[in-house]
Every structure is written in structure tokens, then in C-alpha cells.
Amino acid sequence: MTAAPFDTERLLFAPAIAKAGAIPTVFAFPNEYSVGITSLGYQVVWATLAARPDMQVSRLFTDTQESLPTQPELVGFSLSWELDYGHILDLLESLKIPIHAAERTSAHPLVFGGGPVLTANPEPFAAFFDVILLGDGENLLDDFVNQYQVARRADRSNQLRQLAQVPGIYIPSLYMVSYEGKDGAIQSIQPIEANVPSSVTKQTYRGNVLSASTVVTEKAAWENIYMVEVVRSCPEMCRFCLASYLTLPFRTASLEESLIPAIDRGLQVTDRLGLLGASVTQHPEFEALLDHLNQPQYDQVRVSLSSVRTNTLTQKLAETLTKHDSRSVTIAVESGSERVRQIVNKKLQNDEITQAAIHAKAGGLSSLKLYGMVGIPGEEPTDLEQTVQMMRDLKKAAPGLRLTLGCSTFVPKSHTPFQWLGVNPQSEKRLQFLQKHLRPQGIDFRPESYSWSVIQALISRGDRRLTPLLELTRHYGDSLGSYRRAFKELRGQLPDLDFYVHANWSTEQVLPWNHLQGPLPQATLVKHLETALSHY
Numbered sequence: 001m002t003a004a005p006f007d008t009e010r011l012l013f014a015p016a017i018a019k020a021g022a023i024p025t026v027f028a029f030p031n032e033y034s035v036g037i038t039s040l041g042y043q044v045v046w047a048t049l050a051a052r053p054d055m056q057v058s059r060l061f062t063d064t065q066e067s068l069p070t071q072p073e074l075v076g077f078s079l080s081w082e083l084d085y086g087h088i089l090d091l092l093e094s095l096k097i098p099i100h101a102a103e104r105t106s107a108h109p110l111v112f113g114g115g116p117v118l119t120a121n122p123e124p125f126a127a128f129f130d131v132i133l134l135g136d137g138e139n140l141l142d143d144f145v146n147q148y149q150v151a152r153r154a155d156r157s158n159q160l161r162q163l164a165q166v167p168g169i170y171i172p173s174l175y176m177v178s179y180e181g182k183d184g185a186i187q188s189i190q191p192i193e194a195n196v197p198s199s200v201t202k203q204t205y206r207g208n209v210l211s212a213s214t215v216v217t218e219k220a221a222w223e224n225i226y227m228v229e230v231v232r233s234c235p236e237m238c239r240f241c242l243a244s245y246l247t248l249p250f251r252t253a254s255l256e257e258s259l260i261p262a263i264d265r266g267l268q269v270t271d272r273l274g275l276l277g278a279s280v281t282q283h284p285e286f287e288a289l290l291d292h293l294n295q296p297q298y299d300q301v302r303v304s305l306s307s308v309r310t311n312t313l314t315q316k317l318a319e320t321l322t323k324h325d326s327r328s329v330t331i332a333v334e335s336g337s338e339r340v341r342q343i344v345n346k347k348l349q350n351d352e353i354t355q356a357a358i359h360a361k362a363g364g365l366s367s368l369k370l371y372g373m374v375g376i377p378g379e380e381p382t383d384l385e386q387t388v389q390m391m392r393d394l395k396k397a398a399p400g401l402r403l404t405l406g407c408s409t410f411v412p413k414s415h416t417p418f419q420w421l422g423v424n425p426q427s428e429k430r431l432q433f434l435q436k437h438l439r440p441q442g443i444d445f446r447p448e449s450y451s452w453s454v455i456q457a458l459i460s461r462g463d464r465r466l467t468p469l470l471e472l473t474r475h476y477g478d479s480l481g482s483y484r485r486a487f488k489e490l491r492g493q494l495p496d497l498d499f500y501v502h503a504n505w506s507t508e509q510v511l512p513w514n515h516l517q518g519p520l521p522q523a524t525l526v527k528h529l530e531t532a533l534s535h536y
């Protein structure tokens, strides 16, 4: 453990003084401090817990920690990257807590988890948690702690049963999964008792004040960044997109009540501002926000944006970013083929992409980053040729603008219409094709690792039978080879890698997250899938 970086922190909330009998709690991020403290979700949950006088919260990271209670009652984890699960197990061991919930007794803390990975599909990790919080933390966190206070003196089994009554609180041990044979599909997922809810609904916060940083520090991965959440979810509903489908409906922060006060609060301690959200430029008052930031008192502020919707990349936006020290902007185009974009419901024409590049250049930006994807269901080799052509056309339309194409492989995500569709094994070759044709043109092509996409898909569509596999690979390393080796060792005890990753699943199949209700009912997702297939 290195020296604590906490003394560089500037807090933007008032931690409570813990009162007598406060719940001793550890709230951990399963990675290094610089990564964890750059997660807006982690910051906000920590501040929510630390602002309660009935909680005594200490933070724990893989490389540093605050002074920890000798006997915590609650140990929480925020999981935002799948492969950090190994660190969760390491941290549990370092706290002398059994890694399996089933082996914990009343002498052990309750281990709870939340965050995007667990909300999407907690099942591969279900065995490690006593409690999983599904959805937006705004109301859910307080509901959790309040109910824990009520159940605090009960034995562990009763504590869990009482917590299970709270909407959004998922207690994996209270559900039993049966399979059509050890390596077959799931047969059913049932609560183990009549008074346990048959499904758990992900919680949705509907207020117009969204999140903002609760701490600013030079030790963050984005040094001294102050982050403001401008929108939550995305109204575009691209068929593969977890950031949209899992967090629907689209919500926007009120400019007067939320965004401007938050920005002004943060800029008292830093001059680096990050505007966050899946589609920030779709905020209905985004123009007014730009006008606000273009006032002289903000001249020194460095503004970064997460990716913007292509047809909202105006010259004014590019000029504002240039003025505030950004050189580049990112747009997600998915493919150069309009047919493929129709399949995924991306409402975007090639001439709008060209216009975006022209605006970026005219506004003074020096580079444009595009995001694409290969292996989108229904994609043919000719669609890739169109992607190459689109990049060539962009070069001609905006000469001198540096072009980067970041490219990932399609991975099926739970609660999206494409959750039933597998990873195309041709994807790796398709990435190589793009590389071969784009790099000689002077286009910076940055493929995401295909092997990593396969691992992501495995975890994304995994069920509880992956638990022993995750425990094995934790010791073998994070490579795809490690996962293959573990599959070999466990042959006969679970389906093979292909089943989870590459197979198209029947819409009749019981999904690992069947008992966990996302924003849209299954029947709606099936309809959206059918619309997508009609464009093949």
C-alpha cells in the first residue's frame, strides 16, 4: 500500500460526523485510487453514505485505504469494469471475509454491490454478494440503509429476507436456478420461498437534478476533473446499446436548478470540467449551456465532452470546445453502411457525418474521432468496404483534419434487443480488413481487442455456472487463453464458450436475468429485434 492520496482531495459535500452506534462500513472500488476516484458513480455513492450520520464509512482501493473499522457490518463494492471482479475477491480475502456469500455467517459483514456491470447482469458474480442494488442510487441507497437499520439486530437470514422486500434490492441467495442438464440452457429461476418477490425491478430516479463530482483531486486519472452529469440514458435506442436501453427513460438535468449551480460550485476548486452522459448534446438546452460557458468568466476553463451525437456536432460546438482547450471531439457512427445503421436503429446519413467533419474543422478542432463496430448482426463484407469508403470521403471533405476510427466488436448486452444474438466469429478478420485498408490512407485505426470482446460477451450473457470459472481464471490471468483453459477444466459442468458468446439464443430461452426487470418488458425488446431483422 502506498501513502494515502486523500490529503489532496477537495470535497464538495459535507461528510457527517458519525453518531454513536453508526454502522461501520467499508465502501470499496476494486481498482486503484486514481481509477476509482475518477468514477462519478463511486464518488456519488460514497458521498451519499458519508453524508449520513448513522454511517461510519471508510474507503478502500487496491492500492490505498482509509483507516478501516475492525468489524465492519457492511462492505460495498462499485463495479464498473467486468474484469475488476478478481480485485473484489482479493479485497474480500484481505478483509478476511469468505468470497462466497454462502460461507458467511452472522459474524461476517453483509457484502453489497452496485454499478453498471452488476445492474446489467449480476449473475456470474451472484455467489460473491449478499446484496446487489439494481439501478439508480438516488433513492435506492437510502432505502437500503434505512431497511438495514430496521433489520440490523436480526440474524443474517432474516436481515436478507427483510432487505429483499425493498424494490431494487436483489438477494441472489433467495433465488434458485435450475438447468436443462449441467451444460444445457436455464430451465427456471424461482424465489426459494413464497414471500420473496418473484422478480426484482431496477430502480429509476426521475428527478431533474443529476449527479456531479463530490470530490476533485489531482490524483484522479483525469487530473483535477470536475464532472457533471448532463443527461442520463439516450433517446436514440441503438439496438445494441446498454447505455440507452438499461437506463431508460432519457432524463435531463435542469439547466437552472442543476447544471449551472453544479458547474459554478465545481469551478470554485478547479478549472477542468467534464460534461458527462451518453448523449450530452441532446440536452434540450444544450445551446444555452454553451452560451453560458462562452461567457468571459469561463475563458480559462478546460471543457471535455463524452461522445456527441453526429448531427449535433455544429460549428458553434466545435468553436466552444476549441476555445476551452479541447482539440478533438468523438462521434459514434457504428458503420459506413447506411443499411447496417438501419439495422441498429442509428438514424444517421453519410452526408451528416461529412457535415460533422466539416464543422469540426471549421470550428478549429484538429481531430475527429469516430467510433465504429464490426460484426453487427446482418453485416456483410461489402458493408466494411463502405466504411473504408466513408473514411476516404471524410478525408477529402475535411482535408487536414486528423481522423481516428476506434472500432470494437459487437457484443450482446442484457436488456437490449440484441441480447439474443451472438458475437460474429468473423469479427477479428473484419477488424484486420479495416486496418489493412485504412492505415495506408493515413487514418489512425484503433481496433479494440477481439479477445477482450469475447470475454465481455461471456460475462455479459453469463449465468451462475460461471462462478467456478471466474475463480479459476482469476489465478490464470486475464487472457482469453485463460478462459479457454478454465472451460476445458470444467468441461461437463457448464455449457461451452460458444454457447455464451457466439450462439444466437432463442427468444423463448430463459435468460440468466429473467427475474430482474429492466426498463422495457421482454415483449418490447422482441419487437425491436424483429424490426432490426427486417432490415437484413
Ligand code: SF4
Pocket: 234, 235, 236, 237, 238, 241, 242, 243, 244, 278, 279, 309, 332
Ligand atoms: S446514440 Fe450512442 S448512446 Fe445513444 S443509443 Fe446510440 S450508441 Fe447508445
